[in-house]
Amino acid sequence: MELTETPAIEQLETFPNPRPGREFAIEIVCPEFTSVCxxxxxxxxGTITFTYTPGETCVExxxxxxxxxxxxxxxxxxxxxTNRLLDDFVAACKPVRCKVxxxxxxxxxxxxxxxxxxEANEQPV
Numbered sequence: 001m002e003l004t005e006t007p008a009i010e011q012l013e014t015f016p017n018p019r020p021g022r023e024f025a026i027e028i029v030c031p032e033f034t035s036v037c038x039x040x041x042x043x044x045x046g047t048i049t050f051t052y053t054p055g056e057t058c059v060e061x062x063x064x065x066x067x068x069x070x071x072x073x074x075x076x077x078x079x080x081x082t083n084r085l086l087d088d089f090v091a092a093c094k095p096v097r098c099k100v101x102x103x104x105x106x107x108x109x110x111x112x113x114x115x116x117x118x119e120a121n122e123q124p125v
Contacts, residue, residue, distance in 0.1 A: 038075035
């Protein structure tokens with residue numbers, strides 16, 4: 001993988017839900033997420049947690065890992081990246097519901113947590 005490659009929805013692979021018709025939750029914790037602060041150029045380190053109820057498909061973990069690694073050199077604010085992760089995840093696997101939480105390593109004595117939620121039956125604003 002080239003360090004200059006940008007993240008793309010097409011990288012996220014899926015597989016058929018093994019138990020369609022049953023609601024269950026999947027939690028994926030990614031404790032080594034990195035990106036770059038677009039203001040300072042300094043690296044940002046965070047833990048990203050995806051919690052979702054699959055619809056027809058589930059996300060394939062290796063493809064998710066490779067997708068997340070592409071953010072390593074992206075200049076992007078916490079709020080923007082968390083919303084982007086949710087949007088791309090929902091577009092790829094169309095879950096019934098999904099929550100993405102990003103917890104960022106403190107910088108200058110301030111820690112940040114960003115939470116984004118999607119419900120399949122919600123109407124866009």
